[in-house]
Amino acid sequence: MIAELGQFALILAFAVALAQSVLTFIGLRTADPAIHGFARAGSIAQFVLMLTAFACLTVLFAVSDFSALVVAENSHTDKPFLYKLTGVWGNHEGSMLLWGLILTAYTAALALSAKPVEARLVSLTFAVQSLVTAAFTAFLLFTSNPFARLWPSPLNGQDLNPLLQDPGLASHPPMLYAGYVGFSITFSFAVAALIEGRVDARWARIVRPWALAAWSFLTVGIALGAAWAYYELGWGGWWAWDPVENASLMPWLAGTAFIHSLRVMEKRDTLKAWTILLALMTFSLSLAGTFLVRSGVLTSVHAFAVDPERGVFILGILIAVIGGSLALYGLRASHLKPTGVFSEVSRESTLLINNLFIGAACALVFFGTFYPLFITTVSDETITVGAPFFNATFNPMMGVLFILVPVSGMLAWKRGKLKPVLRKLMPALVAALAAGVLALWIADRTQIAGALGTALAVWVGIGVLTDIAQRLKLGDIPLKASLSRAINLPLGIWGMAVAHFGLAITVFAITGVSAWKQETSAFLMPGQSLQIAGYTVELDDVRRFDGANYVAEEGRFAISRGQRDLGELVAERRFYPVRQMSTTESAIRTRGTGDLYISFGEPSRERGWPVHVYIYPFAMWLWIGSAILTLGGVLSIADRGRRALTARKAVDSAGTVREASA
Known part of the structure; x- marks a missing residue:
């Protein structure tokens, strides 16, 4: 019954999207003012229907209803509940249903936020968006039905691809x-x-x-x-x-x-x-x-x-x-x-x-x-x-x-002037050249690309800081005045600066990970070790255990550097019997200067376990740089929100003044 409800909601979503698009185009052509309200209501209705269909598919996965073909092909009773839920989009049909849900969510968000003054433009946008929605719901219904039944239903499913768990x-x-x-x-x-x-x-x-x-x-x-x-x-x-x-x-x-x-x-x-x-x-x-x-x-x-x-x-x-x-x-x-x-x-x-x-x-x-x-x-x-x-x-x-x-x-x-800008950026240029030479000298003199990448990252990063310093007039006016300018600086400018600084950090991390990584490998028995970049990695023990829907070997590694004991890292090799697939769970020691990365594979009876060890300099800054890059986008969006709120307050204030005068 849940599958049929989801199927019905999907059919209705297709019908509403198609009808909304056609009727909106017709209504705008005839200048019918009621069409704007219809377009908004239809957009919200599409989202509710797609959400209903997605919720039905989620329930089918949650209760392991193997009479649904997509559940039988992508789930299993022993699979952890989290991956039963995420398995909803861990397959073709479910992923396309998620696509359709997000598509209608954006349309509904536009319906709830659009201003009446732009009614015609927004209604046309609804009409185009609904055509896209109709195309994708048709794709689901006619070629990728997530609610297709399987008779007779199996006692258990084929599990989800282990890499997706x-x-x-x-x-x-x-x-x-x-x-x-x-x-x-x-x-x-x-x-x-x-x-x-x-x-x-x-x-x-x-x-x-x-x-x-x-x-x-x-x-x-x-x-x-x-x-x-x-x-x-x-x-x-x-x-x-x-x-x-x-x-x-x-x-x-x-x-x-x-x-x-x-x-x-x-x-x-x-x-x-x-x-x-x-x-x-x-x-x-x-x-x-x-x-x-x-x-x-x-x-x-x-x-x-x-x-x-x-x-x-x-x-x-x-x-x-x-x-x-x-x-x-x-x-x-x-x-x-x-x-x-x-x-x-x-x-x-x-x-x-x-x-x-x-x-x-x-x-x-x-x-x-x-x-x-x-x-x-x-x-x-x-x-x-x-x-x-x-x-x-x-x-x-x-x-x-x-x-x-x-x-x-x-x-x-x-109309800008290039010479004053280049003069202000001279410290950034000097810092970039110094960083490039230093990288070439310390890290690896054969890695020209590493030196260039480092120089570019420093150039962008220091350049962004220079730009902000110029806007705040740091050093030219009292610090309190600079802080006041910082508070009043539009979020859009902060967004630009933060995004560009995040880009600089990401470029620096990419350079480190790509140009200066080190690696080594060896077959180890418990008690044996290998050396890399001053680290000693010793295989202490290998233990076998059963997971929820897999069996695993767990390798425990003692890490030291010189006379310093740096603790233990644990890597795993998992085997999923239902799918007959193996996966690797790497052991990673993350530090600001770089990651120590360990994985191990299927053992050889005579030689032991193949252990692979890597050094990835500045790897954690990949994720930090990406987060800062995203924060820049969020700040820029917030700037639009703050401007809209300020404009609304100004309008309300003007209205209050007019009422008082009257």
Whole structure:
């Protein structure tokens, strides 16, 4: 009965989304004022129905109802309850239902927050958004039904992929989807603006908080996925330029360019055509990533679908969304004329260059990801585009972009002066050069890339601090006055500074982990040890025990450095009988200067257990930098909220004055 209720809710959600979209377009064409209220109510109804369907699927997993096909294929009675719940989206059907739920959640959030003054634009946005919702609910109903029954039902299920039975990967998909799907709102706003024929600074102000929210969620989702790969896969690989990883990086890059372009449009009412194009392409890249992961063209822990029919359906959605939006853009682009002008040396110019570099980097990742798939499709040849290609092309492009970051933040709008900015940034340049030379001298003189990465990180970090110091007039006015300026500084500026500083920390960590990692391995028996970077890692004991739905070997390692005893680390090797799969639970000693990382594998009777030990310098700063980067986005969103509240108070105050005068 629960499955049938969920199925019914899903059918109603499809019907409401389709009806709302069609009727809203008709109502706006006939100028019926009632259509605005209908559009808002329909948006909330879609969310309630999708939430009902998702709740029904969650109940099916929670009670282990194996008469539901998706539960039988992805759950087991012995599985911990947490992973019974997260198993809801640990499969193709459930993950796409989660996608649909988040899609309608964004639409409902817009319905609850939209202002009446923008009723027509918002109603058009609802109509476009509902078309996307209808397409994805149709995909669920016709090719990926999460409520399909299995008769006769088995006594037990096939368990969830062991790699997905982890807190990190349990939280990774919802955050990633919140980012992917969040760009649907900005896409719908862009299409609505093209239909309406009105793209201006006010449109940018409305759209930018949604873009920042989606970008922030996507940043968190990518960081969680990288962290999971780091500690779960057994070799510390947090990024490998895998096509699935690239599928999330492409919309993140396009989204980064988009929020910068929105800032220019909001401030100077220019770059209109480019901003709209970025809005369309960012969500299109999110859909392309969905096609890549969910179509079955890849074999991956993330790629659940193997049915070609599903891939064709998603491809159809992709063609309709990209083709339809670009056709509309082609018809309307000539009307997107900018009103703001700016000189070659200005913040607008540097942000435009920023956009071009990010766009080129995104195109590079797209080519490196899809070209091998294209070659495999049209011929029998199989090629691989991996880390060497991206490291040789993408990284230098990003390096040039990072040089511009501090300069851009300090240049004036419309017309800036480069020499005073460079003079103010001279301490940052000196610090960057010193850091690069020091890194080359201390760490590894053969790692030029490590020295360059360190120099760039310091350049961006010190440059951001210099910018803030200039805004607060530190040293030029009394400290109390500087603190007052800090309090009154718009949160948007703090958001920019925090995000850029987080970027500097992330670049520094990436440099340390990539350029200066060390590794060694050996077969060890209990009592034997190995040496790495001054550490002694001794295998004390190996114990076997039974987990909830797995059996494990637990390796206990005594860690010392010189005469100092640094305690014990415990690594595991787990075997899941139902799935006949093994996983690695690494042991990690985390410090600010770096991680000591240990994993061990299947033993050899004669030689012992294979033990792999790695040193990853500054690894923890990857996650700290990502968190600071996200905080910058959150602060920028909060700035919009504070401005709206201030404006509302001003309106209320003016109304009170008028009433008193009357």
